[in-house]
Amino acid sequence: MNVVKNLPKVSKKKKIDLKKFVLLAKKVRKSFEEEEKYLEKKARRYEDNNSIGFLPNI
Amino acid sequence: MKIITPSDFFQIFKDKHILLDTSVFIDSFLHPAEFGEFFNSLRAQGATLVSMDSVKIEFLKGALNDEKYKQKAEFFDQIIETSLPVINDTLLKLYELIQKYREEGKSLSVTDLFLGATLMQYKGSLFLLTKNTTDFPTNIFNLKSYINISYTKGLHVYGVYSIYD
Secondary structure, three states, X not given: OOOOXXXXXXXXXXXXXXXXHHHHHHHHHHHHHHHHHXXXXXXXXXXXXXXXXXXXXX | OEEEOOOOHHHXXXXXXXXXXXXXXXXXXXXXXXXXXXXXXXXXXXXXXXXXXXXXXXXXXXXXOHHXXXXXXXXXXXXXXXXXXXXXXXXXXXXXXXXXXXXXXXXXXXXXXXXXXHHHHOOOOEEEEEOOHHHOOOOOEEEEEEEEEEOOOOEEEEEEEEEOO
């Protein structure tokens, strides 16, 4: 059986470059907001389908 | 927004491995300056930030295009120093954990089970940082410490868990 008893060691500790990290985070945040909008749109579409008794768009 | 830690927090996790849940990555892009500094403080104490593929999958899924997918992956990889693999022993621990949870396990996500199983696999040397405090009950998991996230209005809490010996 393949069993790893020890956790991997990271010898070289690197600090996060905060400036780059904040810039990238802004892009990621925008992506998540767009994904949320997509989900809301999808939920509304299915809600509408149910309310008027249509079959869902599968 | 401010991250408030107990006075002994960084001492407790000196040279330890900390497993990060999806909630950590989400709060990190919402408050990158504060979380970035928090991660750097942990690393400065010799702590190793780790995660696993099921968490990364939760974080990446839904990306609208290749570029956005790459940005999410890069962000995730900037935070963690290594990813813990799922091996046969992880799965054995996962089935053991399902039995421990009993009916409480019904509403758990598979990712939560993988995180719990990984804590079991590395008992004593791995700690889980999660905002999802309801799914890691203290009859199974040991609450070692916590962090408070203070907002202009309201306070959120993260737990840091290990598994009982």
